[in-house]
Amino acid sequence: MALKNRTETEIHKALDERSGEIFRRIVESYLQHGEPLGSRSLSRILPMSLSPASVRNVMSDLEALGLIYSPHVSAGRLPTQLGLRFFVDAFMQVGSISEEDRASIARHVHRPSHGQGVETMMSEASQMLSGMSRGAGIVITAKSDSVLKHVEFIRLEPTKALVVLVGEHDQVENRIIELPVGTTNSQLTEAANFLNAHLAGNTIGEARTQLERLRHDVRRELDQLSQDLVERGLAVWSGGADEARPTRLIVRGRANLLEGVAGSDDVERLRMLFDDLEKKESLIELLNLAETGPGVRIFIGSENKLFSLSGSSLIVAPYRDSDERIVGAVGVIGPTRLNYSRIVPMVDYTAQLMSQLSR
Template sequence: MPTREWTHIRSSHSPGPFDEMLPLLTAPLAQIDERAREIFRQIVESYLATGEPVGSRNISRLIPMTLSPASVRNVMADLEAAGLIYAPHTSAGRLPTDLGLRFFVDALLEIGDVSERDRSSIEAQVAAAGKGYTVDGVLQEASSLLSGLSRGAGVVTTTKTDPRLKHVEFVPLDPSRALVILVSEDGQVENRVLPLPTGLPASALVEASNFLNARVRGRTLREARGEMETLLHELHGELDDLTARVVEAGLASWSGGEASERRLIVRGQAKLLEDLRALEDLERIRLLFDDLESKRELVDLLGLAEEAQSMRIFIGSESKLFSLSGSSTIVAPYRDGQGRVVGVLGVIGPTRLNYGRIVPMVDFTARVVSRVLGAPGTDAA
């Protein structure tokens, strides 16, 4: 893959506590000799492959030059002093720090290409989801397939829209609850569970559905709610009071229910449990699940990629959200039919994600989603 396509990745990272340190570190590290860079690369690549610390004896066997374990230890001491590696236990091997991973990603990472098999899978699955042209279907499929291909959790954010309505229906669940189904003109379907007033007759739900469908078709939620507020006062005698309350609550559950301007889709959290190697991993995953429940903070974090309109990689404690769980996020923006950035998609997983494979995969998936959504000039090839 041409180097120019990845220039923005190497220069773009999450603002955080390391921003001021990175220029001070990367300048001298760019001048260190080849053996130090190779030893550092081996420590990182071993960690990405196994999650385990690696010692000087093993490194001396792996590097393409003749160095004794003692010489390797001397270089490792310098790398540790620079804050790029650390010893998790006394007399153990070394692991990269979050700062070391950032340096590796920005300066040493060799980006691969998306395999033909993965390209075919991504294009086929996203295109199939887009045949019915439901935006939610495309985004949920993209999130699910990224989870499956990366063994992490797939994540997508999308800007909330105010679609024009096609149909509204109230379906009884039990005497105290009903399911409100809203279908928009572009094919999106959303459901909400709505509490019902005590004593509501079964016919009231049918009456509420008929009343709304006769008046809101072709209107946005904002338009429909404004008109209904006025109309309910004017036609108070036409509707029973309980039915009127159902109509009003049904529209309010969409147009005023949530303050966030973005929606979040997360798929495949269970994938994160498939590669546990120790009790520490289990605790880290538990903390990550807690992080994923903090949807407001996650949406804010991913919003940074929308603002930058480019690929972003957030590593471990660079982000306050993932400072405890030691997780990384790789995300890329996707565009709508007018070429505007409307959300981001990507992968959340442990810091030892296969960055070289997942970075181009996320970028390619974002291009395919943009193409399916009709973004002009989008080429996923």
């Protein structure tokens, strides 16, 4: 990646041991404390003996390279967005996930127990990522062609019913649907029995095709209201008419993004971020970002258009089904001073577990 019209290799060549150490200390101090680091403080913590004046000279060279900047006159230095990218690519060492983090993730990311939906698992995974990263945890699932195992209609009110759908891996989805006026309990039972008898064991695409073949049988066996319920049951299972749209996005820990926010401009940027996360285009963009390369991807600030206005960073990894198709993504959104070296293996391990659960 070009930094101030220089390649990463050229910047490496421009940095000697002294300037590299000063740059590393500035970035690590920012990631830990979020505050500028001055020449006097730097001179006291460096492993080599350098006066504050010598440190300032090196900082000027780093600023000329576009790696750091001074937020105020006579203040210390902070890394630029490009400096953060260079640090992540060139200096940061990502180790294995700690046993403590591994155990914590495994406690929260597991196959839903009977009666719990996939959304429960996603919510727990998102909440876990948020708590461990101090950012906002995200879990998104793409449209999946699940196999129907069992369906049941449970009346809640005269014109409302709960549709309980069980998939081949015992995942459970519950949806409330509106009932046509006059629908009887026997019609609810009739519609569920028809779906279970003729369409169980099919994916939603196969079920729709099979239903077309059974049109004559549907008309012969069911009255109009029961036929309508069969259609509604299939619509619930498919997630609606918009097949291209990912079905679920769960974000937990949004309040974490408000920590340290001082000005109204920062609040406005976060509001735009929250608005973006509610849009269909943003959900597709998140999956596209996860698909652009293998493993965990790190996007800092304006490196992706989704979060360019909010100045947030995104660490995201896809998870896959048994056919190695990407069916969703997990990640963390937060300020640019995220603990990247810890969060990257954490997101990676979470994605691995989600892949196992999607098989």
